[in-house]
Amino acid sequence: MGLFIFLAIIVLVIGYIVSIYNGLVTARNSYKNAFAQIDVQLTRRHDLIPNLVETAKAYLAHERGTLEAVIQARNTAVKGLADAKGNPGDPSAMQNLSDSEGALNQSLSRLFALSEAYPDLKANQTMMQLSEELTSTENRVAFARQAYNDAVMTYNNRCEVFPGSFVAGSFSFTTAHPLEIEDRTVREVPKVSFS
Secondary structure: OHHHHHHHHHHHHHHHHHHHHHHHHHHHHHHHHHHHHHHHHHHHHHHHHHHHHHHHHOOOHHHHHHHHHHHHHHHHHHHHHHHHHHOOOOHHHHHHHHHHHHHHHHHHHHHHHHHOOOHHHHHOHHHHHHHHHHHHHHHHHHHHHHHHHHHHHHHHHHHHOOOHHHHHHHOOOOOOOOOOOOOHHHHOOOOOOOO
8 A cells, every 4th residue: 555655646746747748848838939029020011121222312312321221131030030049048149139130120220210200201102111111020029029938937837836947947947038129229218498
């Protein structure tokens, strides 16, 4: 009878460890799937930018530097996304993606600010449509990023809370890094002058 109780306890402990392990795998797959949604939206965004630049070229011929900066930032962001896709959750990959997307946001902001000075460009149907698609895509990226960050938090909690931390450490589960795309223009303090 004692042996039966001992074996039952061993089976329950092993079953509990397997359950924790499976939960960690499920949570990891969940955040990787959530990152795949970010990938879809950022790829869509990156694909729209060359069309936007091409449309603006005719109107902004003497603003070549701005257009080239947008294309360079886009290419850097595409590379950052490719690196992050290889290992979602990796802190350096997520930081690289965040930095490259932030730089792309800044260059696009400069392009849109510049386009305000050109009424013909601002009124161009293709430019308006591309701007609207980019705005829509930005919203989708924000929702996908929120879902990814929530999945990362759930996964990290499972990795860090006992007894999951014991199982995670034993099977080399490492914490994942959320994606924060910093928009420096949002953080700037508006300048007020009463002179």
